[in-house]
Amino acid sequence: NAGVMQNPRHLVRRRGQEARLRCSPMKGHSHVYWYRQLPEEGLKFMVYLQKENIIDESGMPKERFSAEFPKEGPSILRIQQVVRGDSAAYFCASSPDLATEAFFGQGTRLTVV
Amino acid sequence: AQSVTQLGSHVSVSEGALVLLRCNYSSSVPPYLFWYVQYPNQGLQLLLKYTTGATLVKGINGFEAEFKKSETSFHLTKPSAHMSDAAEYFCAVREGGGADGLTFGKGTHLIIQP
Numbered sequence: 001n002a003g004v005m006q007n008p009r010h011l012v013r014r015r016g017q018e019a020r021l022r023c024s025p026m027k028g029h030s031h032v033y034w035y036r037q038l039p040e041e042g043l044k045f046m047v048y049l050q051k052e053n054i055i056d057e058s059g060m061p062k063e064r065f066s067a068e069f070p071k072e073g074p075s076i077l078r079i080q081q082v083v084r085g086d087s088a089a090y091f092c093a094s095s096p097d098l099a100t101e102a103f104f105g106q107g108t109r110l111t112v113v
Numbered sequence: 114a115q116s117v118t119q120l121g122s123h124v125s126v127s128e129g130a131l132v133l134l135r136c137n138y139s140s141s142v143p144p145y146l147f148w149y150v151q152y153p154n155q156g157l158q159l160l161l162k163y164t165t166g167a168t169l170v171k172g173i174n175g176f177e178a179e180f181k182k183s184e185t186s187f188h189l190t191k192p193s194a195h196m197s198d199a200a201e202y203f204c205a206v207r208e209g210g211g212a213d214g215l216t217f218g219k220g221t222h223l224i225i226q227p
Binding site (some may be wrong): 106 | 117122147149154155156157158159162203205214215216217218219220
């Protein structure tokens, strides 16, 4: 059973471009969480999704950021019109249910130049 | 709202010495508590967790933590440090049974001196 897969591992975007980060949860996991880690900071919760539904997006910036977890395929975190402040490591985690701890992927490191 | 405070952004110990990483939390309901380790350019790996029951929790790599409700603490310890323990350690809290994501502390960088 492969772990949580995130791609790409590293992503470089120019200011104003779009960034699309992908997360394939572990097999059998229908709960997906996205976190952002800024330099020298802990992880900050962004959004929690179940298949086709956003359950909690209280940590998502109001503009430019969106997330989805379609019925088929990976979860996508989309950042439109990126700015330098979006540079961070973005981690995805998945779990099979609320009672089980989430397993983390290795992250996508986004650099905005 | 819940929060996590990790005292000491950097902790340095000698190889073979006791490791103590401090974590205090606040939560309005009984919490679930976690410790994660992160190696450079890697994701987070779960070391141990407390949900209910026994307050002394044993994890991987010889680590353990004790949930002390009266002190709202969940400090991480290891009797004898190894060089391979050098990493970033994060304490996290989740309101037990809740659907929210984890709230993380800022992390403690553990340095092992030879």
